[in-house]
Amino acid sequence: MDTALLIAIFPQVLIDGLILGFMYALIALGYTMVYGVLEFINFAHSEIFVAGAFIGVEILLGLRGTGVLDSLPPFLVLALLLLAGMAASGLLAVTVERIAYRPLRGAPRLIPLISAIGVSFFLQDAIRLFESVWRNAFNLVYPTMDQLNIRFHLTETIDISVKSLVVMVAALLMLWALHLLVNRTKVGKAIRAVAEDQATASLMGINVNRMISLTFLIGGAMGGAAGVLFGIQYSLINPYTGFIPGIKAFTAAVLGGIGNIPGAMMGGLVLGLLEAFSASYMSLLTGGAFGAEYKDIFAFSILILILIFRPKGLLGEVVRERA
Amino acid sequence: MEHRSSWRLVVVALAVAGLVFPAMALAGAAKGTIKIATQSPLSGGQAALGEGIKLGAQLAIDQLKGPIEKLGFKVELVPYDDQAKPDVGVANAKNIIADKDILLVVGHLNSGVAIPSSEVYKDDNLAMISPANTNPVVTDRNLPNVNRVCGRDDIQGVVGAEFAKDLKVKTAYVIHDKTTYGQGVAEFFRDHAKKIGIEVVGFEGTEEKSNFDPIITPIKAKNPDLIYFGGIYDQAAPFFKQAREKGVKSKFLGPDGMESTDLVKIGGKAVVGMHYTTVAGPVTQYPKAKKYATDFKEKFKKDPEPFSAQAYDSAAMGLKAIEAAVKAAGGKIPTRGAVAAEVRKLKYAGLTGTIEFDAKGDPKKATYFVLQVVSEDPAKFGDNKLVKRLDIAAPPLKK
Numbered sequence: 137m138d139t140a141l142l143i144a145i146f147p148q149v150l151i152d153g154l155i156l157g158f159m160y161a162l163i164a165l166g167y168t169m170v171y172g173v174l175e176f177i178n179f180a181h182s183e184i185f186v187a188g189a190f191i192g193v194e195i196l197l198g199l200r201g202t203g204v205l206d207s208l209p210p211f212l213v214l215a216l217l218l219l220a221g222m223a224a225s226g227l228l229a230v231t232v233e234r235i236a237y238r239p240l241r242g243a244p245r246l247i248p249l250i251s252a253i254g255v256s257f258f259l260q261d262a263i264r265l266f267e268s269v270w271r272n273a274f275n276l277v278y279p280t281m282d283q284l285n286i287r288f289h290l291t292e293t294i295d296i297s298v299k300s301l302v303v304m305v306a307a308l309l310m311l312w313a314l315h316l317l318v319n320r321t322k323v324g325k326a327i328r329a330v331a332e333d334q335a336t337a338s339l340m341g342i343n344v345n346r347m348i349s350l351t352f353l354i355g356g357a358m359g360g361a362a363g364v365l366f367g368i369q370y371s372l373i374n375p376y377t378g379f380i381p382g383i384k385a386f387t388a389a390v391l392g393g394i395g396n397i398p399g400a401m402m403g404g405l406v407l408g409l410l411e412a413f414s415a416s417y418m419s420l421l422t423g424g425a426f427g428a429e430y431k432d433i434f435a436f437s438i439l440i441l442i443l444i445f446r447p448k449g450l451l452g453e454v455v456r457e458r459a
Numbered sequence: 460m461e462h463r464s465s466w467r468l469v470v471v472a473l474a475v476a477g478l479v480f481p482a483m484a485l486a487g488a489a490k491g492t493i494k495i496a497t498q499s500p501l502s503g504g505q506a507a508l509g510e511g512i513k514l515g516a517q518l519a520i521d522q523l524k525g526p527i528e529k530l531g532f533k534v535e536l537v538p539y540d541d542q543a544k545p546d547v548g549v550a551n552a553k554n555i556i557a558d559k560d561i562l563l564v565v566g567h568l569n570s571g572v573a574i575p576s577s578e579v580y581k582d583d584n585l586a587m588i589s590p591a592n593t594n595p596v597v598t599d600r601n602l603p604n605v606n607r608v609c610g611r612d613d614i615q616g617v618v619g620a621e622f623a624k625d626l627k628v629k630t631a632y633v634i635h636d637k638t639t640y641g642q643g644v645a646e647f648f649r650d651h652a653k654k655i656g657i658e659v660v661g662f663e664g665t666e667e668k669s670n671f672d673p674i675i676t677p678i679k680a681k682n683p684d685l686i687y688f689g690g691i692y693d694q695a696a697p698f699f700k701q702a703r704e705k706g707v708k709s710k711f712l713g714p715d716g717m718e719s720t721d722l723v724k725i726g727g728k729a730v731v732g733m734h735y736t737t738v739a740g741p742v743t744q745y746p747k748a749k750k751y752a753t754d755f756k757e758k759f760k761k762d763p764e765p766f767s768a769q770a771y772d773s774a775a776m777g778l779k780a781i782e783a784a785v786k787a788a789g790g791k792i793p794t795r796g797a798v799a800a801e802v803r804k805l806k807y808a809g810l811t812g813t814i815e816f817d818a819k820g821d822p823k824k825a826t827y828f829v830l831q832v833v834s835e836d837p838a839k840f841g842d843n844k845l846v847k848r849l850d851i852a853a854p855p856l857k858k
Binding site: 429 | 502503504506637661662663664665666667668669670671672673674676677679680681693696697700701704705706721724725727728
């Protein structure tokens with residue numbers, strides 16, 4: 137075993153893992169917020185995430201098509217993409233809630249779950265249909281913005297690109313803003329009240345439906361931002377791209393304690409790091425016997441272990457007792 | 460009013476059709492329809508190649524169905540979408556077997572789909588001619604109905620390793636996609652590379668499609684002279700792109716799975732200058748394919764993808780075999796077994812060369828190319844530079 141090599145790549149793997157972790161954290165917020173308020177898993181969230189990625193790539197391709205992409209400052213473009221992705225995904229999430237979940241609110245809990253799975257399939261194929269008619273393409277590639285690919289060399293072998301920094305900074309900013317919104321504002325208080333007890337909240341003059349829509353809007357917007365960042369970081373997207381990150385982010389939400397916003401962040405980071413470390417190190421540590429292909433098995437085994445000892449997740453599940 | 464006039468139109472159209480085509484309609488009705496199925500991914504990440512296979516077969520049928528129609532049969536193409544998934548391919552295969560009009564399958568794109576599907580065709584001895592499956596197992600099962608018009612991975616991997624030697628590569632890192640095809644060719648590359656003195660510093664499989672960071676980091680640290688990707692462009696291209704973006708300077712090499720315009724559409728600058736081995740050279744390599752390329756463009760408004768010409772040849776050979784089998788059956792619809800037997804007897808001068816199958820269904824001699832990507836413009840993919848061209852006989856069946 138090459139110990140020097142193991143140590144040499146450590147910082148790079150840490151960076152890789154953090155980027156992936158922040159991505160999962162942003163997506164996980166959508167799952168955890170909806171669960172916190174409605175106690176239901178919005179399985180369509182992975183497609184809401186992908187919708188953001190597609191809006192981003194369409195805008196970029198549109199800008200490039202008209203030839204203005206290179207003349208605009210890259211961070212302005214980036215901000216535009218993020219805002220557009222957030223708006224589109226947020227609105228999509230609200231629409232989905234209005235059409236597919238609200239009519240089922242009184243129904244047994246499995247019913248909206250099935251509805252969510254249906255919406256997920258519907259959105260996947262709607263995006264696929266649209267893209268095949270519009271661009272005759274299945275895979276779409278984010279055009280490269282050269283300024284975002286500049287790399288800072290920390291050492292000979294360790295470096296970090298501007299876009300990776302953008303992902304981390306953007307994720308941190310959004311998580312911080314969300315934290316302020318939920319804990320420091322009146323609206324946040326209202327959302328928390330609805331999560332606590334819908335009937336009582338409505339007696340206090342809180343418009344429950346509006347707060348639920350708002351929850352979907354915020355969760356969806358975070359997902360959309362994650363979609364744009366995902367596209368910028370990994371460049372290739374297709375209508376089914378969301379499935380795996382969606383499942384992972386859902387796992388991250390459970391790991392952190394579903395319904396718990398800081399928990400989702402932490403779960404995302406833990407899962408991202410576990411995945412990066414197992415993918416990079418497994419084959420080196422086992423002499424090639426277990427390769428990177430086993431990364432998910434390794435990451436999820438650790439996850440099961442954590443959940444055995446902390447069944448409510450790292451930071452504890454936020455579930456109210458029902459009378 | 461509108462309804463009435465559209466009805467009138469339909470009646471007139473039917474009348475015209477009745478006047479113009481009565482002979483054809485009667486002939487078709489008299490003896491029935493012969494169908495040729497294609498199986499290839501028409502949706503998903505590999506649809507570009509799969510669609511090319513369907514269209515190649517379509518063009519061959521449109522241009523060459525005359526002799527069978529003269530015998531009194533209608534000839535139809537039925538395209539199936541195997542989605543590059545073994546389970547979907549097998550399910551389609553069962554539908555194909557159930558449709559007794561289908562006498563030939565042209566397909567698949569992926570060896571991992573072709574192998575289980577052909578087990579189903581075998582049950583009814585339905586002939587399959589593959590334009591693109593390179594895994595040795597496809598023909599090494601010695602099935603009487605399975606054939607291919609292209610080369611094999613046990614040779615392609617060796618050609619790749621020999622070429623790596625030409626590039627003066629000392630260390631190589633091998634990545635594969637864990638499919639029958641990708642892992643297979645990667646292993647043949649690895650084994651031969653070791654044999655000829657190239658040090659293989661890593662061998663890794665992954666099903667990842669988007670985030671290659673954790674795989675690239677150890678590669679970058681080991682800094683190999685060459686990275687070989689045993690797999691298909693929809694996965695290899697983003698991998699190469701991310702590797703270059705992360706500052707990996709190694710040379711890139713891959714098998715025929717790289718062969719699609721989508722490689723450069725996705726990979727962009729990162730894949731320019733990389734090499735790949737293939738069993739389906741560019742159309743310019745085949746002197747007889749010139750007219751085919753213009754016909755293809757005229758009919759489908761796009762350039763043929765790699766393997767389209769192979770699909771054309773596969774379908775054309777199938778038509779020849781069916782024609783012979785119909786004649787042998789005294790002008791009746793032949794059995795599937797008879798068609799499969801006729802396929803093995805053919806010696807056919809196709810677009811991609813003269814094709815003749817050996818006892819297990821391999822072409823007696825196949826052509827292998829090494830090409831270099833010259834431009835990030837997808838329209839120039841056909842201009843990729845030919846570095847090497849080798850004609851190699853298929854190995855005999857190992858007992």
